[in-house]
Amino acid sequence: MGAVECILNRKNPLPADAKKSLRDLASKWEDVVDTKALEIIPLKGAMTNEVYQINWPTNKENVSRKVLLRIYGEGVEVFFDRDDEIRTFEFMSSHGQGPRLLGRFPNGRIEEFINARTLSAPDLRDPDISTRVAAKMREFHDLDMPGQKKAAVWDRLRKWLPTAKNMATSEEADSVRLDAIENEISVLEKALSNGGHIGFCHNDLQYGNIMMDEETKTLTIIDYEYSSYNPIAFDIANHFCEMAADYHSDTPHVLDFGKYPDLEERRRFVHGYLSHSGKTPSDAEVEKLLEDVEKYTLASHLFWGLWGIISEHINEIDFDYMEYARQRFQRYWLTRPALVGSSPSV
Secondary structure, eight states: OOHHHHHHHHHSOOOHHHHHHHHHHHTTOTTBSOTTOOEEEEETTOSSEEEEEEEEEBSSTTOEEEEEEEEEOTTGGGTSOHHHHHHHHHHHHHTTSSOOEEEEETTEEEEEOOSSEEOOTGGGGOHHHHHHHHHHHHHHHTOOOSSOOSOOHHHHHHHHHHHHHHHSOHHHHHHHTGGGHHHHHHHHHHHTTTOOOEEEEOSOOOGGGEEEOTTTOOEEEOOOTTOEEEEHHHHHHHHHHHTTBOTTSSSTTOBOGGGSOOHHHHHHHHHHHHHTTSSOOOHHHHHHHHHHHHHHHHHHHHHHHHHHHHHHHHOOSSSOHHHHHHHHHHHHHHHHHHHHOOOTTO
């Protein structure tokens, strides 16, 4: 066992079945010098799983074999079906949309290491990168993924709500007005019933789930745990909301909605998204999608607000999930009247 593994494993012990899967994989590569001499590098920014870069020395000087190891978070099956996620992962891989699946073990998997960098929060404000993200999102939405082509967001919110209620303390529930959310889901679903085109959506397109090859500028979207069919406006809205976050800061749970993209940025993104089909969109098409996207930010706030409450009680990752949830609900109640009007619950 290499010295690096000894040092890092005391801080980041890997499950025995993960180590076995890694060694079994490395044994298939003739250039790996020692299958047990693996370097383990924790990667920051993940909030559902623990993610590590794994390196092995090879017989080529200054060249190592690399893979990505993903250890699933505790209790996260409440959020999604892991088998569905694996099927999505394999579908994406077969269509050239993501990394290859190299191995599986009971509580995780090994993925191809993509030779690209993860985007940063400031990258999303770069006009060139943002336009590339819009085009890549359009490609993702146009994939003919097997499954029922209807909006999944409403069923998912209704599934998560009782779980959040059961787990939240009375103080937590009161702080976000959790008792009002059941009615809010119904109000939103009705208000957004004409929310436009359904596509296969990522549903979690934060900067950490987008990788870019520095030479070719090619983008790769990764991590499909929350992916499903949904209104494309929901996916775009969620991406815009993620611009308020910086998960690599000293306070990764803190959101700054002053960084939410302004109208010019949003219009540029939507125009690039619609233009990727090869047809120049009309002004009316751009404005309609922009309007739908703004309304769907409300669904995004409920989605990640409920996620935060549940995660607070099941996840051991060092992240203030409850404070994150409070900010998403606070933003919901603040923007809701202007976007869909008032209701008896407000």
